Amino acid sequence: MEDTRELIEKYALQNAVKYKAAPNAGAVMGKLMGEHPELRARAKEVSPLVKEVLAEIEKTSPEEWQKRLEAIAPELIVELSIKKEPDKGLPALDGAEKGVVMRFAPNPNGPPTLGSARGIIVNSEYVKKYGGKFIIRFDDTDPVKKRPMPEAYGWYLEDCNWLDAKPDLVITASERIDRYYPIAEELIRRGGAYVCACPQAVFKEHKDKGIPCEHRDQSIDQNLELWKQMLDGRLAEGQAVLRVKTDMSHKDPAIRDWPAFRIVTTPHPLVGDKYRVWPLLDFESAVEDHLLGTTHILRGKDLADSGSRQRYLYQY
Template identity: 45%
Template sequence: MSLEEQKKEIESLGLKIEEKKKAKSEEKLLPPLPNAEIGKVVTRFAPNPDFVIHIGNARPAILSYEYAKMYNGKMILRFEDTDPRTKTPIKEAYDLIREDLKWLGVKPDEEYIQSLRLNIFYEIAKEMIKKGCAYVDKSGDESKKLLSNGMAPPNRNSSPEENMEEFEKMLGNYYKEGEAVLRIKTDVNHPNPSIRDWIAFRLIDTSAHPHPIVGDKYVLWPTYNFAVSVDDHLLGITHVLRGKEHELNTMKQEYIYKCMNWNMPNYIHFGRLKLEGFIMSKSYIRKIMSENPGNFLGYDDPRFGTISGLRRRGILPESIKEVILEVGIKIGDAKLSWTNLASVNRKKLDPIADRLMFVSKPVKVTVEQPSCIEAKIPLHPDKPERYRIIKVCNGDEIFIDENDLKLKKFRLMELANYEYKDGMLKFVSKGVQDARKEKLQIIHWVLAKDSKQMLIREPEGLQFKDYNGIVENYITNYNKNARLQFLRFGFIIIDNVNPLIGFLTHR
């Protein structure tokens, strides 16, 4: 069978599995959304493009997409890149996030980039100033102090006209960073100090901190809560699915909706999602990568909990989707166990991964047998029509795992039964029945003259456990990213073809 045919085969198989799984996950429906009407639900996934996304971000992304689909609505991707200074967006991150979403099967209907919408935010800000809902505050830390004591900053009662003039000055580069902010009038006595007249716009010196998309074109930038409220409304978002770290933001945003007389979307806040044993934190990943350059393979290092890391490790997007749907929208935190993800993934991999033999602790032994034997070994136990033939003759050298050799007597899978004596592998009998009768262990093996060296790396926390082993030469029929099962070893993914390097996805 040609490689092309094989691919088709796998695809057709993969599709079947997909269908099977779909039927299953349709049984497990997501709970209904409040106030949701078929055809009218609009959700959004709004990442900050300052890094790649991880499995925790995948939760709002997948749920937003799935709910939109469930209600025949639409889902919007919105890049929230309104801080060129402390959370500076990375130019490449926009595409990397798009790629990760595509891989996850999340297909947004529309896409927006907030840094390209600043004029819209300015217009809404002006409306709010006219309505007396916002004011320009030039008192810096003094205002902060006053507010924390429940008192009004000096400019709080300026007229809309005065504020408009000041706002234009902010826009016109009249003030420097830190000299003026636009505040939303809330309640200076609100029990939570951070809600008291929160800041909607601040000045950022973009000549010193250029934005990756708009450079130094703008100095006046909206804060998260302002930009989010305006865009959620303007883009017609009906349901916001986000982490519980935003609960307070929802309260802040309410003031905008009230002032503008807009209807608030429905909010669903869920808990934090962690993947046991994986690093997810952007800042920590960045830190260890810069502290140990050369020790990590990139943001897609299989030891990281990033989407690209899991992909590179060999996890299937359907597996991620399945566990995310399983976790659902509970407010409580969830620690996904790796065993669980691995088990879900294994079941999806099992029918599509070809089986090959790889000896992780190879010992070379010579066989002694009366004649040549041809082993016809299926590439997959369920598909006996796809196979390779390995011919073994007297005097050939074979690699066997050091632990298996201790068994002394065993069956080489699909070949024959042998006894290890005097440093030689002596032929005993051929039939598998004999092996069964004697309860011989069936072990894997690799014919030396038909083999390749391969490095398999098992991610273990921040380390790799490396296996410098020997694999069948047949592996050259597969490309980078091919997923295989090495018999009695585990599921692997080919990361590099020359030299041969793979990652152990899981056992």
């Protein structure tokens, strides 16, 4: 009976937090029986227990409801933050009938947020619904501006556990840099990328005006040689980046010849100074989605540009 009492408390608090009012007995009973059909046969004993728990909760304040729910069932708070269509649950995914491969890809440069919890839940729920693979991928390839915190990797995985969203696969991008270099080289060979030695401000001017810089027309051999120099240290940090050739007159300047790799000599918290050329997120993410066979990507609005940039990569 102790367990049942705890369940009642969780659902009652969730109901109270959701409506910012004393919990509704009918709603709590409904949720309890819906989630735990085995209790239906015991409705007669459960009902007074619900009343008892509700009476106790009514004596406490909304702040205390929130705090207590955070302590005993944080997943129910997260559930509240996910706006569901009435009775429909998650909207259907196109082409998901044969199973899906979906990933949640945080940069572990800070602790998980409510937004991360949402990403973990929604992606893993789709995998549960359609079958397939749920992947956690740490996009941790920026050792400076978005420097990863070594302890944060574990925090994300702990969150997955308590959200009942255990990943089928955990990938750490900084440990897979060796896989990205040959792809960059192939991209250069296909004429899809060039090494640009423009100082940032100079390239920005070109980008804003929509005109190519002097490096855009280098030969493939020149680019391969310069790429080698980026990797072996003959080019220093800030001296060159590898750019993906898109369209210098694209209406959105953010799409124009975006950078895929840059030189960073600050040691990475996980892999140290093993690499000096690091992929930027657009490249890393596009390549990994391809390597991992990701079928569906749920993107925040902030990453909408990313999709447009990455489409150029897939064309080569």
